[in-house]
Amino acid sequence: MVSELTHFVQGEKVHGRSGVFGDVYDPNTGRVQARVPLADRTETEQIITDAERAQVEWGSWSPQRRARVLLRFLQLVEDERANIAKALSAEHGKTVADAHGDLQRGLEVVEFAAGVPHLSKGEFTDNAGTGIDVHSLRQPLGVVAGITPFNFPAMIPLWKAAPALACGNAFVLKPSERDPSVPLMLAELFVEAGLPPGVFNVVNGGKEAVDTLLTDPRIAAIGFVGSTPIAQYVYSTATAHGKRAQCFGGAKNHMIVMPDADLDQVTDALIGAGYGSAGERCMAVSVAVPVGEETADALVAKLKDRIAGLRVGASDDPDADFGPLVSREALQRVDEYVASGVEEGADLVVDGRGHTVPGHEEGFFAGPSLFDRVTPDMRIHREEIFGPVLSVVRAADYEEALRLPSEHEYGNGVAIFTRDGDTARDFSHRVNTGMVGVNVPIPVPIAYHNFGGWKRSGFGDLNQHGPDSIRFYTRTKTVTSRWPSGVKEGAEFTIPVVR
Structure with missing residues (x-):
């Protein structure tokens, strides 16, 4: 009804x-x-x-x-x-x-x-x-x-x-x-x-x-x-x-993964921040930036393995990791972005298109998608997808990783995972975004601090x-107040000043 x-x-x-x-x-x-x-x-x-x-x-x-x-x-x-x-x-x-x-x-x-x-x-x-x-x-x-x-x-x-x-x-x-x-x-x-x-x-x-x-x-x-x-x-x-x-x-939130980071912790953080709520969050992490080829290879392997175990189900399913997208248009939009990533040459490691949930075949479900070897000029990096799509952009070194979120048109949130305090402090001060997480994937401030992004x-x-x-x-x-004291000072024709 x-x-x-x-x-x-x-x-x-x-x-x-x-x-x-x-x-x-x-x-x-x-x-x-x-x-x-x-x-x-x-x-x-x-x-x-x-x-x-x-x-x-x-x-x-x-x-x-x-x-x-x-x-x-x-x-x-x-x-x-x-x-x-x-x-x-x-x-x-x-x-x-x-x-x-x-x-x-x-x-x-x-x-x-x-x-x-x-x-x-x-x-x-x-x-x-x-x-x-x-x-x-x-x-x-x-x-x-x-x-x-x-x-x-x-x-x-x-x-x-x-x-x-x-x-x-x-x-x-x-x-x-x-x-x-x-x-x-x-x-x-x-x-x-x-x-x-x-x-x-x-x-x-x-x-x-x-x-x-x-x-x-x-x-x-x-x-x-x-x-x-x-x-x-x-x-x-x-x-x-x-x-x-x-x-x-909008937003395009990056997570920088330094070579010294705990990759198990990073993987958990990316899975939750990238795919939670089917990616329909302005603070979702949609770009992972591993520093160095060795870090990237290890991270992509771990992500692929973890994604295979994710459960997409009805929103009232207590065992579901995330549910459907909000509308059919949102689902079509996500599918179009995945297709554009393939067309532009990114490596589609996991394809979440065409996902169905038994008993809910007409629902607006998208499975998790994972891209590797995404470049900054691709649409899936430039634009906000607002769906369960995670892109891996490989950085050769720390400075390149720092530039990616700093030069992006969006500046909502960013995270860095590292064990090195000097790196974390330098990153927090130099990155050109409004909110920063250090070993925190979704840096939404608590209520008595301000929430807000920079740039667009x-x-x-x-x-x-x-x-x-x-x-x-x-x-x-x-x-500004003064109570009469009985003393007449006469008119003043200059601007009042402190005496």
């Missing part, structure tokens, strides 16, 4: 009025499991109006009172964790265990944001001038919006919403129409936790809804995660309309979560 999903407005589920719907597929079977309404401009503008009205009360609450709502939300999500993970897995295709991880990394940012009474404190200077005090305030922006991707339907919405709400803003979420159920579930739990109706809203939609959020003057800031072309479009459009924007795009992986001056998120969702007001 195909269910009909809703928007979430003013604390309630609201049916779409545009008459336009999108299909939500079950990636395990290839069948439509739900229809999601796609809002038009009028619907989106009304949601912004409702959010603007609700923000006035919410913004007047003390930071500690707002934090208590987040803390109650955390408990409610814990109570519903199993149901949320199951729903996430069923729409996205990642395993249930991976869905739990998706949710957990989002909740960690909620925990961080609950510290807003401290995080949003301003500064104070006593007697900055004779009898003059100066202090600063961090105040909410008003109504802000988040446009989030399909690959983390719990984590990224919470990364955007939690700091925004903690700082006193109203939030309009436009999630991916491919897997919108979890954001709707989270919205209900926010209201149950005590969030005033209208402060957190979910509008499902396509380009019309997005463009409304980008151009409506009542939206003060936009947070986006998705592909680089769309990130660049969102950033340029939002900023052209006077909005703050933090937009994160990120647009905007401030990153996600950590201290940057509080700065992004607030504006600073500085107050």
Whole structure:
């Protein structure tokens, strides 16, 4: 049976009025499991109006009172964790265990944001001038919006919403129409936790809804995660309309493997980081860079052996290492990239095309693919595949290995595996990417540090979560005050200076 999903407005589920719907597929079977309404401009503008009205009360609450709502939300999500993970897995295709991880990394940012009474404190200077005090305030922006991707339907919405709400803003979420159920579930739990109706809203939609959020003057800031072309479009459009924007795009994450690295550890790291969640992660390692022919030969042999033992299965299969891709289009895209690697002369060591899962023959499954002897000019190295495809680019020496991620157009994350501290320290300082892992394959920072890539992986001056998120969702007001002392000094016609 195909269910009909809703928007979430003013604390309630609201049916779409545009008459336009999108299909939500079950990636395990290839069948439509739900229809999601796609809002038009009028619907989106009304949601912004409702959010603007609700923000006035919410913004007047003390930071500690707002934090208590987040803390109650955390408990409610814990109570519903199993149901949320199951729903996430069923729409996205990642395993249930991976869905739990998706949710957990989002909740960690909620925990961080609950510290807003401290995080949003301003500064104070006593007697900055004779009898003059100066202090600063961090105040909410008003109504802000988040446009989030399909690959983390719990984590990224919470990364955007939690700091925004903690700082006193109203939030309009436009999630991916491919897997919108979890954001709707989270919205209900926010209201149950005590969030005033209208402060957190979910509008499902396509380009019309997005463009409304980008151009409506009542939206003060936009947070986006998705592909680089769309990130660049969102950033340029939002900023052209006077909005703050933090937009994160694609990635091509490399792992440098030095000759002294523990190859068993490296193999485990590459298998998990390259093929986990079917490679549908912006922090997935899609390029291995072994230094030296001996290192490369040994690594490829180990990877080939380990790949043979991987289990690709339905997302609710507890023994599956990873599940299906999110859509048939995603599966076709991966197959096309594998074909292009073969055409350009890379050595296809393991071919994951044509993979089927018994009982789920129409599902969107891709097996793991492994390429060796990939060169930097090939498409499978230049472009983000977003699937279970790992490329091995052999480097003759350390300097060549360092150049590969540094000169790539993307600069999201990178890792190096080595036993040598000098090499690791030099690499961390010189590599031209935003996040670095040393013997850590997926260097996603913990919630109280900032997350963000460089170059064409990120647009905007401030990153996600950590201290940057509080700065992004607030504006600073500085107050200079003096109380009359009964002494009349007369008018001054020069600029005030400290005396």
